[in-house]
Amino acid sequence: MTPSDDPTPTTPDGSTELPLPGDPSYPTGSAEAPAIEAPLPAGKLKQRVIPDPPEMDQAAGRRAFWFVLALVLITAVVMAAVLALNVVADPYGSVGTHLFPTVTTSDRTVKADRIEALKQPPQLVVLGSSRSMRYEPSYLEKKTGLKTFNAGVNGIGGTADAWAMTQFIHQVWPESHPNYLWMVDVESFVPFEVQARTANEPRLAKFVGAATAGQGPLELAKAIWQNRTTMFSLSTAKDSLRLLIYRDKAKNSQSKYQKQILADGVLKQRLWSKKEWSRRYPNSVQRYSDLYKNVYHKLDPASQTYFEKTLKFMNDQGATPLLVLTPINPKLAKILNPLGRLVRHQQVVSYIESLQGKYQFKFIDLTDPSVFGFDPKQFYDGMHMTTINTEKAIDYILKQTGGVPPVTPPASGQ
Amino acid sequence: MLLNSYTFLLVFLPVVVVLYWVIPRGYPRLLFLIAANLFFYGLWDWRYVPLLLATTLVDWLAGHYLARSEDEGTSRRRKLLLAAAIVVNLAFLGYFKYRGFFVDSLDGVFKLFGAGKPMPAIRLLLPIGISFYTFAGISYAVDVYRGMIKPAKSVIHYLAWVTLFPYILAGPIIRYGHVGAQLERSQQRFRWALIGTGLFFVVMGLAKKMLVADMMAPYVNNLFSHHAHLGLLSGWGAALGYTLQLYFDFSGYSDMAVGVAIMIGLRFPQNFDSPYKAVNPSDFWRRWHMTLSGWLRDYLFIPLGGSRGTTLFTVRNLLITFLLGGLWHGPAWTFVFWGLLWGVYQSVHVVAKKYGLTPKWVWLNRILTFIAATVAWVFFRATSMRAAADVLAAMAGLKGVAGEGILRVAPVLAAFIVGGLLWVNLLPNTWEIQPRPKLRYALLLGILLAAALLAMSKPSPFLYVQF
Numbered sequence: 112m113t114p115s116d117d118p119t120p121t122t123p124d125g126s127t128e129l130p131l132p133g134d135p136s137y138p139t140g141s142a143e144a145p146a147i148e149a150p151l152p153a154g155k156l157k158q159r160v161i162p163d164p165p166e167m168d169q170a171a172g173r174r175a176f177w178f179v180l181a182l183v184l185i186t187a188v189v190m191a192a193v194l195a196l197n198v199v200a201d202p203y204g205s206v207g208t209h210l211f212p213t214v215t216t217s218d219r220t221v222k223a224d225r226i227e228a229l230k231q232p233p234q235l236v237v238l239g240s241s242r243s244m245r246y247e248p249s250y251l252e253k254k255t256g257l258k259t260f261n262a263g264v265n266g267i268g269g270t271a272d273a274w275a276m277t278q279f280i281h282q283v284w285p286e287s288h289p290n291y292l293w294m295v296d297v298e299s300f301v302p303f304e305v306q307a308r309t310a311n312e313p314r315l316a317k318f319v320g321a322a323t324a325g326q327g328p329l330e331l332a333k334a335i336w337q338n339r340t341t342m343f344s345l346s347t348a349k350d351s352l353r354l355l356i357y358r359d360k361a362k363n364s365q366s367k368y369q370k371q372i373l374a375d376g377v378l379k380q381r382l383w384s385k386k387e388w389s390r391r392y393p394n395s396v397q398r399y400s401d402l403y404k405n406v407y408h409k410l411d412p413a414s415q416t417y418f419e420k421t422l423k424f425m426n427d428q429g430a431t432p433l434l435v436l437t438p439i440n441p442k443l444a445k446i447l448n449p450l451g452r453l454v455r456h457q458q459v460v461s462y463i464e465s466l467q468g469k470y471q472f473k474f475i476d477l478t479d480p481s482v483f484g485f486d487p488k489q490f491y492d493g494m495h496m497t498t499i500n501t502e503k504a505i506d507y508i509l510k511q512t513g514g515v516p517p518v519t520p521p522a523s524g525q
Numbered sequence: 526m527l528l529n530s531y532t533f534l535l536v537f538l539p540v541v542v543v544l545y546w547v548i549p550r551g552y553p554r555l556l557f558l559i560a561a562n563l564f565f566y567g568l569w570d571w572r573y574v575p576l577l578l579a580t581t582l583v584d585w586l587a588g589h590y591l592a593r594s595e596d597e598g599t600s601r602r603r604k605l606l607l608a609a610a611i612v613v614n615l616a617f618l619g620y621f622k623y624r625g626f627f628v629d630s631l632d633g634v635f636k637l638f639g640a641g642k643p644m645p646a647i648r649l650l651l652p653i654g655i656s657f658y659t660f661a662g663i664s665y666a667v668d669v670y671r672g673m674i675k676p677a678k679s680v681i682h683y684l685a686w687v688t689l690f691p692y693i694l695a696g697p698i699i700r701y702g703h704v705g706a707q708l709e710r711s712q713q714r715f716r717w718a719l720i721g722t723g724l725f726f727v728v729m730g731l732a733k734k735m736l737v738a739d740m741m742a743p744y745v746n747n748l749f750s751h752h753a754h755l756g757l758l759s760g761w762g763a764a765l766g767y768t769l770q771l772y773f774d775f776s777g778y779s780d781m782a783v784g785v786a787i788m789i790g791l792r793f794p795q796n797f798d799s800p801y802k803a804v805n806p807s808d809f810w811r812r813w814h815m816t817l818s819g820w821l822r823d824y825l826f827i828p829l830g831g832s833r834g835t836t837l838f839t840v841r842n843l844l845i846t847f848l849l850g851g852l853w854h855g856p857a858w859t860f861v862f863w864g865l866l867w868g869v870y871q872s873v874h875v876v877a878k879k880y881g882l883t884p885k886w887v888w889l890n891r892i893l894t895f896i897a898a899t900v901a902w903v904f905f906r907a908t909s910m911r912a913a914a915d916v917l918a919a920m921a922g923l924k925g926v927a928g929e930g931i932l933r934v935a936p937v938l939a940a941f942i943v944g945g946l947l948w949v950n951l952l953p954n955t956w957e958i959q960p961r962p963k964l965r966y967a968l969l970l971g972i973l974l975a976a977a978l979l980a981m982s983k984p985s986p987f988l989y990v991q992f
Binding site: 163164168176183184185189346390 | 703716717718719720721722724725726728750783787792793794795956957958959960961962963964966967968970971972974975976978979980982
């Protein structure tokens, strides 16, 4: 970059001796620059020739048109081929063609498998999002004497998931009448959308009206449009090809939840580490900040409908569920509160309390984890706790509510 | 709106290109271009559109008055006017980009002496592209002052140039004397060759970004985020990976900007000329981010006296220029150090050249320059000086060979590094390829475009957008 190294032509005063831009003789591209080699005083600029980018022959008008057309068509053909491949293979079950098994086994699928594999029906079911997945059935069983199953699944929101899970358990064990520990999040009422993972598990999808099998071309087109990012994707194409080539082997290679979710539905214990915290906490700050800033501005009526529908079903089955508002790491709460979380929290509490006369349930707000003497170091991130904290929470819940209320099965035995 | 987004590539760009050529030449077309530019910029955050206009119009006004007093030469009044325009530009840039940095640094100094309360920390959203349009604006005022260019024909021409959407997010830094002048000339007629050439550059740039840089990014990010646990191999994997990722990312953006500009009949300057083929630090900066290094040369290094003095004087000017060049990239000590390091490289080269100590073997020069650049990029990429020191210690073998088990260089990253090194050393760059309207070119580019579009499933901004 030192000017002395630069061989470009110069002008003694760097001003008007050279043609100016706009002048017919102004050098652009391949034009010959005036070759003046006099030394340049400090502070003065060289008039430099800036080469133009290489271009197609300007005279090749017709050929250039065909070139552009061919390029666009080839692009469209390749993209259409990839779309067709992804729709046919449908490796994640996004559009519901169901011609091949999916390559991913979601936590919904594993939980449904575990429920079907139970030797006796659960007497207590834990429901909720990922935050509920480390509430250990074995610990609850020790404290309550009730055979417990953890049916919590990943995903923000999820009142529809709770509905689907209760329905599925009832379908598998129609004679059973479990009670419920429902870990509700302040974020359970975000704008409603049936989780794709639920929609892709046929045993649950049918309860939330998201079953996709046997759909017509219009529905298929709609599903493709809704999943366009997944469908027009190279990584999806890679999985589609893997699926077509390896079939069931492809499925097994992706099912990480098979090992992580134990027979009673709980997520395998994992020790806290500083490294894990450093990796996960910033992500939760980002994720929930975005949620409160951009998405979660009011409680969503569709989420509320599923919430109440589930409560009614539980009551109809003779259960009086324990509703618990899940804890949040105070460090994260401090960041999210000004972004609208504090207001949403108040709205959720008011909403649940307003249902007291309408449905039977016990409600306890654990948003502030200091009420159960939490260990601040036992949060994996901003929301998820280790079992050290979940056990403390369980102790507190049972103490405050006087234990899990007994179930009074309906007389008709429905 | 990102240049590598469906919205831009499939909606905004085709609509703007079609309307641009449909609208009659002259002021209507320029007015449409300004509207498109401001719409594009406003989509990011419309509240900063007035800032963009205010900053750049200061330079237009300065240019206007400087041109009217051209016969006064270098009078005090003209100098003051130019200084005022530069100060206003730098004040905007300083306030929005560097305020937090300087406040934090001052706080650190006060804390060191055990005095003072922490100063109120205001974190402002950085107006995107401010570093680029501020430098473009300054170059305009200075060029008019120097008589290098005539002032813009009208404020419409000026605005169409300074807000031009292909460059506004991340450069290249365009000058009125080059691109603005093209807008003033009788605008050319539509030709399919323009679209064909533009597509060639856009596809090449998009492919570099989506199919190379972004494929490497997760591996490189993972290694840098575990800087304390790297070993010799993973340390070099991180550094080489980023060296190539940044090149493919930024040269990809520059290619796209050039291509988009060609589609509307404008020629942008070259920004990359195979920089990793450079044979010395000076050569590197004639090939890397050429429009920035050209700007620093013309508006900082030469006014400081350039290399027309003693060696010590040249070294001083180089250090100042690169220090400020480093700071231009961002308000962080890592950037300052990165700039300083390049200043030192350049100085060493100047001294070595003077005493005939530079190696004669071209390949050795290339390897030395490449390693120097790779080491410097570690500071550019690291989130702190500590992180940079960790990576460099790992590269020096001070932390063992393997590093932590989970941090081994993934075969995919290793393949990209080997492939990338071969590419940057052996293949011609985009500007060295002559686009031809042939079916085999269309086939290759069509497949590349489709693959790049299919790789665009989630937004991934170009690295230089943050500057």
